[in-house]
């Protein structure tokens with residue numbers, strides 16, 4: 341559940357780009373909005389996992 345292969349994300353970056361551009365989430369660590377959503381399976385727990393491309397940190401956002 342914790343280990344996520346972010347290194348493998350590069351091949352899917354194009355698909356992520358088209359996914360709701362208005363859904364911007366600021367990184368809780370550096371406040372940068374250069375983040376992208378990853379790991380759709382997190383929706384089961386009403387959370388979305390994001391990855392900050394600025395400080396390379398992963399974080400979760402609770403939805404609703």
Ligand SMILES: [Zn+2]
Nearest residue numbers: 367370392395
């Ligand atoms: Zn960050």
